[in-house]
Amino acid sequence: MRRFLPNLLRLATLAVLVVFLFRPELFEPLLKPLVQANAPAIYNQGSLLSLTLSHLATVFAATLAATIVAVGLAILVTRPIGAEFLPLSRSLVNIGQTFPPVAVLALAVPAVGFGEKPTLIALFLYGLLPIFENAMTGLSTLPPAIVEAARGTGMTGWQRLTKVELPLALPVVLAGIRLSVTISLATATIGSTVAAKTLGEVIIAGLQSNNLAFVLQGGLVVAVLAVLIYDAFSALERVLARRAGRG
Amino acid sequence: MIEIEAITKRYGDTTVVDDVSMTIAPHTITVIVGTSGSGKTTLMRMINRLVEPSEGTIRIDGADNHAIPGHELRRRIGYAIQGHGLFPHRTVAQNIATVPTLLGWERRRIDAKVEELLSLFQLDAAAFGPRYPHELSGGQQQRVGVARALAAEPNILLMDEPFGALDPVIRAKAQDDLLAIQRHFGTTIVLVTHDMEEAFHLADKIAVMDKGKIVQYAAPEEMLVNPATDFVETLIGAGERPFRLLSVGTTGEAAEAGTADGEPLAADASQRDALSALLWSGRDALPVVGADGEPIGRVTLAGLARRAARPQ
Amino acid sequence: MTLRIDKLGVVIAALLAYGAFVAPFANFRANRIVPGEARTILEALPSGLGAALLVFVAVSLVVIVLKTPTLLRLVLGLAATLALALLIGLSARYLTPPENTYARVAPASGFWLTSFAFVLLTADALTRLRLSPYARIALLAAVAAAAAGLLLSGAWDGLSILKEYASRADTFWLEASRHVVLALGSLAAAALFGLPIGILCHRVEALRAGVLNVLNIIQTIPSIALFGLLIAPLGWIAVHVPGASAIGIRGIGAAPAFVALFLYSLLPVVANTVVGLAGVPRDANEAARGIGMTDRQRLFGVELPLAFPVILTGIRIVLVQNIGLATIAALIGGGGFGVFVFQGIGQTAMDLVLLGAVPTVALAFAAAVVLDAATELSNSKPGRAA
Incomplete structure (x- = not known):
């Protein structure tokens, strides 16, 4: 029962999210009190679903690239x-983490202009750090x-x-990766x-x-996505850690 | 046969193994003993090239061990270490199958081998095969570690303090298992330990290392009688000498004609165990029985005392 | 003596060679928003100086690629970075036509790459030297002093970013102080509330999971949304609570930003306090109880001092995070360096973006160095930590 309840809660949250994304108008009565009389309570300048999907796609692409590069680098050092690169990589990671994501985003704009690109670059660069650090530790x-x-x-080196x-x-x-995704999900909003x-x-x-109402629905969708993805990763880690005898 | 010729290993200015030469006869157990930092582990790890020597050569059955790549060499040589080194993300069966899989054996042959080894180590294949290492006890993990080392039927098995992490009761059992396995496969075993008790119990020949050099390489009895240096004598422990001498012989060898009352002793138990049984039971003699349970004579306190005395 | 190759040096040298010989050194624009024209080192500097810089780079390449003494590499890295800083300022004056106030000169990719290569060289040398915490802080102070000197001397005045600064000098310092107040103030508030909450969570196990979960979920709310969501409740308070507006509580502005940063800061402070207290050795606690300390004495005399380094690590996370997040406050009228970043984005004036981003990064970096040093010091002598 103790394990069952949180899972039920997660499932319910996911269901509410999916319904909200496909039929946001069903939630209008809930959000109506938050807006002035004639203002719309549900975002009407585009589809919430397509924004959510492109939000996820941006985060996914950036995280995938960051994972490949970060794990590759961690393997190398x-x-x-690559042992000679290890000490410097450690301090670079440390320095890199002091770069605020907003600043990374802002600095990427001069380099590549407006649109998805600076967001992808910022998410990629900022996502590298936690993955690289963890891969190196692991x-x-x-x-x-x-x-x-x-x-x-x-075993040969490759087999090992x-x-x-x-x-x-x-x-x-x-x-x-979980840390990186959670940060990226929130940071991607600034990309707008x-x-x-x-x-x-x-x-x-x-x-x-x-x-x-707009602020609330945008923020909540991102937060719920982050919580669900965070949980999914945690569950996957637990399974793997148990199998690896570290659990 | 392993022929070690003038092998030296240096790390920077420190010489860890210094111009060591020795020949290890096939189908024997050779135990390398020494204090920590004596170079014993390094010496052994140069046999399967986990460590590359600075100078000298090692030949295995006549062939230089540098004739083939290191990883291929290691697939032909069994290797078991302290704390077993089992892969925690693989099942017991997968762990044992590691080297046969690397060698590309057929699935059926691998499965048969895994089953054979598990039952040889008194582990039920159906129950233990699918388990993960962390689900086993320390003694079981250690047995699986040795089983993995033997899976590809190597002629040579290298063991680095294999029983170091076990408690005394399980350790004694593991040592006896190892002796049985060695007799079963005829494997040449090189074992590194700092435990003299273990060395005398297992070894056909003992090599004592000190500061990178072999100070004595001899059969246990020989070493007891004629320790080459003060260091060897200290290592053996003067007070332990008679008991060590008894621990290398079997009760069968010490059996005299005649009969005696009391709990019979097995012929393959060590003379030391026999002495212990005699003292504890308060008797002067106990009967000895063979593997088939048939009496073959008796051991006496006086007889064992003669054997424990310094050989003339 | 045999010459050995330094692998890391090869990578740094490749960056350096590309930056100096291929990529453009400076970017010239006729005015603030038109696209720029690239200028190489030889074009961007007076003739003798450009050639000298290229020769200097060539010599540096040799020093970098070979295994050379660490101290030599450190001195080279620092000297070269300083030289580049001076040269880019010089280049700006050289490239700007006399009496022209519209033209803009900004560092281009070549300058950034060469500087980055030399900074890497310096960082690697510093890592290898394993400096003590005091030495690291002294070095940071020296670098800050050098940067301040360059700024005050006017050596950089020709650069576009400083031209942006010149036209906004008053607001810059106002926003800077707002930024620092937001970041430090919310940290202070988080420490004030977070420590007791952390201690409580440590003592009362039933609270722990719940409190940490709630704080975790707050972290997942995007900053701009949290800032926005706080506008309404604070606006309501400003109107309905007597005296609230008098102390600066308003629906928009610094108040919601402050509260949001405070909420974000709680998790690292509380979590690290809990972890730090849980990590206090049982023996120490048992001994403290054994010699008759009261709970209170044990907390202040044993537990908190021993947990201090871990708590300090939490403070570091919060401070660095808040300095970055405070940029977002500008979106809801809270001020800070974000004002320049978002204005710059709005006007596609990248120099203005840099005017906001560079000080933010510098502040965050300095905070990280200082707090890392402090954490190391408190770790090495836990007895004096409290």
């Missing part, structure tokens, strides 16, 4: 051939006995990486200030026209 803190055993059984090291580091890497198609449009429209 944890091999003997790959460099494997139990020495297991790494030794993998060499001892005659793909059959032992990456599978064992996977839960930690996933935790990094530079004309990216995200749920930020809804929020900004609300701020501009003093429409609290």
Whole structure:
């Protein structure tokens, strides 16, 4: 029962979200009290569903690219051939995390102009850091006995990486991706200030026209997405960690 | 046969293994002992090239171990380590199948091998095969570790303090299992330990290492009688000598003609165990029975005392 | 002596070579918003100086690629970064026609790449030297002093970003102080409330999961939405609570931004307090109880001092995060450096964006260095931490 209830809650939240995205007008009575008499209570300058999908697509594309690059780099610096890069990468990650996402976004605009691109770049760059850090931690803190055993059984470097090291580091890497996705989901909304198609449009429209209902629905959709995705990742990590004997 | 010739390993200015030469006969158990930092593990790891030597060569059955790539060499040599090193994300069966899979064996042959090894180590294949390592006890994990090392039927098995993490009761059982396995497969075993008790119990020959050099390489009895240096003598422990001497012989060898009352002793138990049983039971003699349960004679306190005395 | 190649040096050298020999050094625009024209090093600097810079880069390449002493690399990195900073200012004066107030000169990709390469070299040398916390803070102070010196001396006055500054000098400092007040004030409030909440969560296990979950969910609400959502309740308070508007509470402006930053800050403070307190060794707690300390004495004499480094790590996260997030406050009229960022985005004036973004990044970076050093110090002598 203790496990059942939160899952039921999640399922219900997901159901409400899906209904809201497909038939937002059903929720109009709930949001109506938040707006002045004749203002619309449901976002009407575009489809909430398509904004949500493009929001998710932007985050997904940026996170995928960030994952590939960050895990690739982490693999490189944890091999003997890349060991010289390890100390600097660590301090770069540390410095990089002090870059506010908004600043990264703003700085990307001069380089690539308006639209989706600066958002993608900002999300990509900012997403790199947690994934890289976690992948590096995961790959460099494997139990020495297991790494030794993998060499001892005659695995080649590539086999050790793909059959032992990456599978064992996977839960930690996933935790990094989860962090990165959660930050990106929220940061993507700011992308709408530079004309990216995200749920930020809804929020900004609300701020501009003093429409609290818009702000609320934009913010809540993003928050619910973030919570659900966060939970899904956590569940996946738990399963993997249990299988990897770390649970 | 493993021939180690003038092998040296240096890390920077420190020489960890210093010009060591030794020949390890096939189908024997060789135990390398020494204090920590004596270079014993490094020496062993140069056999399967987990460590590359600075100088010297190692030949396995006449062939230089640098003739093939390191990972292929390691697939032919079993390797078991302290804390077992099992892959936590793979089941027991998958762990044991590691090297056969790397070698590209057929599925059916692998399955048969896994089953054979599990039952050899007294683990029920159906029950234990699908489990993950963290679901096993320490002793079971250790057995699976050795089973994995033996899966590809290697002629040589290297073991680095394989029983170091086990509690004394399970350790004694694991050592006896190892002896049985060695007799079963005829594997050449090289085992590194700092436990002299273990060395005398298992070894056909013992190599004592100190500061990167082999100070004595001899059969256990020989080492007891003629320790090459003070260091070897200290390592053996002067007070332990008679008991160590008894621990390398079996009760069967010490059996005299005649009969005795009391709980019979197995012929393959060590003489040390026999002495212990005699002292504890308060008797002067106990009967000895063979593997078939048939009496083959008796051991006496006086007989064991003669055997425990310094050989002339 | 054998010459050995430094692998990392090869990467830095490649960046440097591309930045210096291929990419444009400066960008010239006839006015603020037209597209720019690229200028290489030789075009952007007086003839002798441009050539000298290229020779200097060539020599540096050799030093960087080979395994050279760390101290040499550090000195080279710092000197080169300073030289580049001076040269870009010089380039701006050289490229701007006399008496022309419309023309704009900005650093281009080549300048950024070469600078980045030398900064990397410096960072790598610093990492290898493992400086003590005090030395790191001293170095930060030196760099800040050098930057201030360059700004005050007028060496950079020709650059477009400073021309933007010149026309907004008053608002810049006003927004800067608002930014700092927002970031630090919300941190102070979060520490004031977060610490007791954290201690309470540590003591009362039943509260822990619930409180942390709520704070976690707050973090997932996008900042612009949270800022927006707070407008209405604060507006209501301003109208209905006597005296509220007198102390600055309004529906739009700094108040909702402050509250939002405060809410975001609670999670790291509370979570780290809980983790820090949970990490206090049992032995220490048992011993404290054993010698007859009261709960209160134990908390202030044993638990908090031992948990302090972890709590400080939480404070660092909050401060760096708040300095960044405070930029968003501009969207709801809360002020801060975000004003320039969003104005710049609105006018497609990238220099104005930089005028807001660069100080934000610099502030966040400085805060991180100082607090990292403080955390390390408190870790090395936990006894004196409180």
